[in-house]
Amino acid sequence: xxxxxTAAELADLQLPAIASTExxxxxxxxxxxxxxRQRAARGGGREYPLSALPExxxxxxxxxxxxxxxDYEKPTPPKRKSVGPAPQNVNVATxxxxxxxxxxxxxxxxxxxxxxxxxxxxxxxxxxxEFCALYSERVIPVAPWVRDQVPQVSxxxxxxxxxxxxxxxxxxxxxxxxxxxxxxxxDTDQEMQTFVLGLLADAPHVSSALVYKGLKAxxxxxxxxxxxxxxxxxxxxxxxxxxxxxxxxxxxAWRSKYKAASGSRSEGIIxxxxxxxxxxxxxxxxxxxxxxxxxxxxxxxxxxxxxxxxSRTSSAAAIASAFRASIMAWGVPESVRIDNGAxxxxxxxxxxxxxxxxxxxxxxxxxxxxxxxxERAFRTFSHDxxxxxAGFIGHNVAERKAIEARKSFAQxxxxxxETVEMRMTPxxxxxFCDQWCQDIYQHDQHGGLNNKTPFQMAAAWTAPIKRIxxxxxxDVLLSPTAGDGWRVVTKxxxxxxxxxxxxxxxxxxxxQRVQVLFDEAxxxxxxVFDEAGEFVCKAMCPERVGVSRIDVAVARKAxxxxxxxxxxxxxxxxxxxxxxxxxxxxxxxxxxEEAGKLVTFPTRxxxxxxxxxxxxxxxxxxxPEPPPARTTADRERHLALVEELRTAPxxxxxxxxxxxxxxxxxxxxxxxxxxxAVDADDxxxxxxxxxxxEFQTQKEMIAEFGRMVI
Numbered sequence: 001x002x003x004x005x006t007a008a009e010l011a012d013l014q015l016p017a018i019a020s021t022e023x024x025x026x027x028x029x030x031x032x033x034x035x036x037r038q039r040a041a042r043g044g045g046r047e048y049p050l051s052a053l054p055e056x057x058x059x060x061x062x063x064x065x066x067x068x069x070x071d072y073e074k075p076t077p078p079k080r081k082s083v084g085p086a087p088q089n090v091n092v093a094t095x096x097x098x099x100x101x102x103x104x105x106x107x108x109x110x111x112x113x114x115x116x117x118x119x120x121x122x123x124x125x126x127x128x129x130e131f132c133a134l135y136s137e138r139v140i141p142v143a144p145w146v147r148d149q150v151p152q153v154s155x156x157x158x159x160x161x162x163x164x165x166x167x168x169x170x171x172x173x174x175x176x177x178x179x180x181x182x183x184x185x186x187d188t189d190q191e192m193q194t195f196v197l198g199l200l201a202d203a204p205h206v207s208s209a210l211v212y213k214g215l216k217a218x219x220x221x222x223x224x225x226x227x228x229x230x231x232x233x234x235x236x237x238x239x240x241x242x243x244x245x246x247x248x249x250x251x252x253a254w255r256s257k258y259k260a261a262s263g264s265r266s267e268g269i270i271x272x273x274x275x276x277x278x279x280x281x282x283x284x285x286x287x288x289x290x291x292x293x294x295x296x297x298x299x300x301x302x303x304x305x306x307x308x309x310x311s312r313t314s315s316a317a318a319i320a321s322a323f324r325a326s327i328m329a330w331g332v333p334e335s336v337r338i339d340n341g342a343x344x345x346x347x348x349x350x351x352x353x354x355x356x357x358x359x360x361x362x363x364x365x366x367x368x369x370x371x372x373x374x375e376r377a378f379r380t381f382s383h384d385x386x387x388x389x390a391g392f393i394g395h396n397v398a399e400r401k402a403i404e405a406r407k408s409f410a411q412x413x414x415x416x417x418e419t420v421e422m423r424m425t426p427x428x429x430x431x432f433c434d435q436w437c438q439d440i441y442q443h444d445q446h447g448g449l450n451n452k453t454p455f456q457m458a459a460a461w462t463a464p465i466k467r468i469x470x471x472x473x474x475d476v477l478l479s480p481t482a483g484d485g486w487r488v489v490t491k492x493x494x495x496x497x498x499x500x501x502x503x504x505x506x507x508x509x510x511x512q513r514v515q516v517l518f519d520e521a522x523x524x525x526x527x528v529f530d531e532a533g534e535f536v537c538k539a540m541c542p543e544r545v546g547v548s549r550i551d552v553a554v555a556r557k558a559x560x561x562x563x564x565x566x567x568x569x570x571x572x573x574x575x576x577x578x579x580x581x582x583x584x585x586x587x588x589x590x591x592x593e594e595a596g597k598l599v600t601f602p603t604r605x606x607x608x609x610x611x612x613x614x615x616x617x618x619x620x621x622x623x624p625e626p627p628p629a630r631t632t633a634d635r636e637r638h639l640a641l642v643e644e645l646r647t648a649p650x651x652x653x654x655x656x657x658x659x660x661x662x663x664x665x666x667x668x669x670x671x672x673x674x675x676x677a678v679d680a681d682d683x684x685x686x687x688x689x690x691x692x693x694e695f696q697t698q699k700e701m702i703a704e705f706g707r708m709v710i
Contacts, residue, residue: 006039015061017054023161027537051121058121059130063140065115073412073526080132095533099175102348105149106161106173107354109135112142112159128155160357170354185225187232193221196233198578204249208234240531242511245565251697258491258510266301266373272461275301276333278323278344280314282420288425295381295433296322297376300330301337303457306377308433310426316346317479319519320589323352324474331465335359337371348479356473376440384436437625472535477515478527487516492554494528494539501526501539504555509536662698665689 007025010018019025028045029036034052037043050058079319095103112135117127136152161340165174186193195218199206208231215224225233238245246254269275277299284292294314299306307326334352338344340362353360370656389594408708422429442454451456481487487494489509493502495515502514506528514536515529524544528536542548568620668686673680678686 002036003050005050006045006047006101012552013061013122015053015057017056018575055121058119059258061119063116063134065119069381095174098532100347100351101145101148102175102392102553103170103173104283104351107170107350108142108146108159108167109150109153109158110165112140113162116140116309123154128158132158139517146379165354169357170351184229184233185223186229189222194574195569195578196230197237198574198576200234200245201248201575202578204245216570217681234609240512241567243508244564247265247564248571249511251693251700269301271334271457271463273300273303273331273333273465275335275337277337277376278369279300279339279374280319280341280343281378282695283420285429286419286421287422291426292419293426293429294318295378297377297381298322298326299372299377300333300454300458302371302450303461304373304377304442305330305453305458306437306441306454308437309520310430311435314341316343316348317518318520319343319349319478320352321522323349324478324519326357327468327469327474331359332356335361337361337363339363339367340365341369380441381436382435384440385432475517475527475529475535478483478519481516481518481526485515485517486513488513494526496526499541499544501541501614502553502556503528503537503539505537506539506557507556507559507561508567510560658694661689661693665695 005013007022007029010024010025011020014020019028022622028034029052030048031049032052034048036046036048036052039047050061053061071494111256113131116131117124117276120127120130122130131140132153132155135142138147160666163175186196192215195215196211199211199214201221208227211234212227212230243254279297281295281297284294286294291312294311295310296314296318297306307322309318309322309325311321323336336358338360343358345348352358368375378421424432445451445453448701481496489497489506489512489560491510493500493506494514495501495518509530513531515531516539517527517529519525519527524541525538528539530536540547550681663680663685668678668682669690670684672686
């Protein structure tokens with residue numbers, strides 16, 4: 001919002017407590033003794049400061065400023081599958097939409113208050129109190145989606161939001177959640193977790209009910225998770241470790257499915273990066289690919305450094321790409337001067353401005369004079385493009401008409417709604433833009449720079465500038481790929497719009513869902529994040545980047561082998577530590593102990609006797625009972641049982657039998673490889689056994705750890 005106004009501007013605003021005509025306002029200012037100064041711009045006249053206006057007028061201006069700051073359209077977010085609640089330190093670029101909406105609505109209210117405070121002329125606390133009352137009474141209009149998220153606000157809540165945003169940026173307004181996933185008994189008790197993973201390694205198809213019984217038997221002295229918690233833990237582990245679980249359950253299937261195959265608007269500008277201006281060409285460029293494109297420009301007002309990006313459309317994604325590239329090259333600006341176009345003040349860009357702590361100066365629509373530096377840069381570019389690339393300008397028409405088309409090119413490029421045809425590909429035009437900005441424009445003298453060049457201005461600046469040390473801080477400027485932005489890693493990489501993107505760090509992630517974001521200015525790369533929002537890698541399309549896909553595939557396969565080997569090592573250790581071979585006995589013992597604790601209460605009874613029973617009892621006390629006589633058949637059965645026990649074979653040792661099979665197969669394989677003669681029976685047995693999962697798994701184990709593992 002401006003600090004000084006002419007009588008004509010005040011008349012156009014139609015504010016309360018102020019006359020409605022220029023003449024009336026000048027008379028009111030004279031009678032009221034308003035402070036004024038001579039207007040520096042062409043045409044002269046007097047202008048009056050905001051502080052000189054009546055309080056009612058200032059409050060109305062403040063209300064309008066707050067409404068403008070809090071009123072921007074909420075674009076329809078892309079549909080995405082729910083990935084569960086985000087943690088408090090979630091990457092803003094991957095936060096669920098419902099949480100982003102709450103966070104950004106609070107930021108919109110804070111911005112609206114700052115606009116109100118800076119305009120109303122009241123003190124900080126009084127302005128906050130007045131703003132909260134007006135907002136809650138719906139006097140200050142904001143976008144409907146902001147009102148839905150924040151129907152009313154108190155001064156304490158507003159103060160809290162301001163502090164959080166000042167200390168932590170946009171992320172400080174992220175909602176806090178209740179219980180976090182990953183805090184259950186199985187997640188925190190490492191011994192129980194090892195036991196469950198050991199059972200999965202030993203018997204991949206083991207049921208959650210059996211695992212639960214095993215936990216009850218093995219850990220009866222401590223608090224146990226519920227059966228449902230065990231089920232959730234196992235389901236979650238299998239989902240997050242699809243490839244590893246497949247490797248344990250079916251090595252052949254894993255190999256087939258996953259194994260990797262491969263005034264002056266520059267007045268007061270005294271610092272480098274103090275203010276940037278951003279804009280797009282009003283006209284469309286129809287290039288050789290028969291598609292419409294736009295030029296997006298960013299200029300640093302202090303030095304006049306310039307960057308241009310060729311984009312299919314002037315979209316938020318394209319603007320974010322240009323903004324990101326400029327930040328990486330120049331540092332972080334203090335403020336950006338933009339118009340109120342939907343692409344420049346979209347939620348995506350608002351999120352970026354707030355996350356990076358960049359102030360926004362939003363200019364009125366259709367006022368190119370509000371951003372004069374980028375407008376002049378566009379015109380200079382169009383004239384140079386006309387002279388340097390004249391053969392590419394115009395239509396395929398007769399020579400006279402072609403000349404006329406070239407003469408009007410510069411004017412048409414800056415005319416909204418026009419379509420200018422160029423016989424250049426997007427890549428050729430982008431290359432020209434880069435060379436022109438670096439080799440020509442930044443070495444040309446500028447009258448506004450006292451005849452210095454942009455290169456000299458930037459090189460002479462010695463004070464520190466804000467730079468992004470960690471590129472991940474700029475992920476908020478990336479855009480989701482087509483659809484919801486989520487993809488599944490296959491054994492050939494990530495497929496996007498007919499192209500395959502790969503990276504060695506995708507090895508071991510086959511089968512997992514990842515979020516894929518892109519930078520429109522970086523055609524050959526995408527940015528990959530896991531489901532928790534953590535950065536994984538910057539995957540490339542080898543054909544677009546110009547590298548060998550074979551080299552990428554080899555590096556990825558090595559990474560995959562490393563990840564799988566580490567996972568198998570942990571599972572083998574878990575299996576050993578869990579002593580899974582004893583679990584059945586533990587369960588039976590626990591059930592027996594439980595059964596032994598149950599006692600049957602005696603029933604009520606009374607003695608029963610007869611004279612005959614009494615006589616028999618007396619006789620029993622006198623005479624011992626003779627042993628029964630053994631018949632010949634009994635003696636023969638006894639002798640046969642003794643002989644059977646004496647000649648019976650010892651119990652089977654299944655582990656020894658397995659070891660013998662593997663040793664036999666290895667010996668036959670070595671003989672065949674050496675070209676030695678092998679018995680026909682041995683050959684037939686080996687051909688039937690060599691593809692068995694038991695032998696394949698043992699061979700892999702031997703290759704990694706030696707024959708001691710058999």
